[in-house]
Amino acid sequence: KAGVTxxxxxxxxTRGQQVTLSCSPIxxxxxxSWYQQTPGQGLQFLFEYFSxxxxxxxxxxxxxxxxxxxxxxxxxNVSTLELGDSxxxxxxxxxxxxxxxxxxxxxxxxxxxx
Amino acid sequence: QKEVEQDPGPLSVPEGAIVSLNCxxxxxxxxxxxxxxxxxxxxxELLMYTYSSGNKEDGRFTxxxxxxxxxxxxxxxxxxxxxxxxxxxxxxxxxxxxKTIFGAGTRLFVKA
Numbered sequence: 001k002a003g004v005t006x007x008x009x010x011x012x013x014t015r016g017q018q019v020t021l022s023c024s025p026i027x028x029x030x031x032x033s034w035y036q037q038t039p040g041q042g043l044q045f046l047f048e049y050f051s052x053x054x055x056x057x058x059x060x061x062x063x064x065x066x067x068x069x070x071x072x073x074x075x076x077n078v079s080t081l082e083l084g085d086s087x088x089x090x091x092x093x094x095x096x097x098x099x100x101x102x103x104x105x106x107x108x109x110x111x112x113x114x
Numbered sequence: 115q116k117e118v119e120q121d122p123g124p125l126s127v128p129e130g131a132i133v134s135l136n137c138x139x140x141x142x143x144x145x146x147x148x149x150x151x152x153x154x155x156x157x158x159e160l161l162m163y164t165y166s167s168g169n170k171e172d173g174r175f176t177x178x179x180x181x182x183x184x185x186x187x188x189x190x191x192x193x194x195x196x197x198x199x200x201x202x203x204x205x206x207x208x209x210x211x212x213k214t215i216f217g218a219g220t221r222l223f224v225k226a
Contacts, residue, residue, distance in 0.1 A: 042219060043202065043204075048213075056212065058213075092157075097212060104160065107156060107157045
């Protein structure tokens, strides 16, 4: 069974631009969560999607948004990029929303904002 | 105060040693307790999860949860150089939607 895939793996953007990251969950998994990982703050929860609906949201500004499609694939978007948005963005999938204790992570997208 | 506290290390041990990794937490609503391993430039990999208090063993790994002390541990027996990685504890609670909170991660080095 294929794991969680994320595209692109690396991205370099300029301040003020916007970016869209993509995540394909494990086949059959319906819940997708997004995390931001930085050396200073560690892994921080961005949001979770289940059945195309955002079910939970972390403490990030509205510049961070996401969506989920009917095939459970998910995208996240960051608008008006800031230098502090440079991070590893991780996507994780689980079977159901209630099985978040068993999440499987993708390799991440490393975003660098210059 | 962070909801989940984890010593970032680094922790350096000789091959074959027993490793003890720990986390403390403040939210008594946490129900599930997980341990992830993350190698450099990779996503976290789920090692094991425990529901509520108790012990769980999987090969060389043992997870312990003490809810009364709000303290969880991961023990690695017969540590190997391939165990060198960052270990993240994580916890989740159903508070109108499951949210998982991660510890900062402990960097472990196992020397051959």
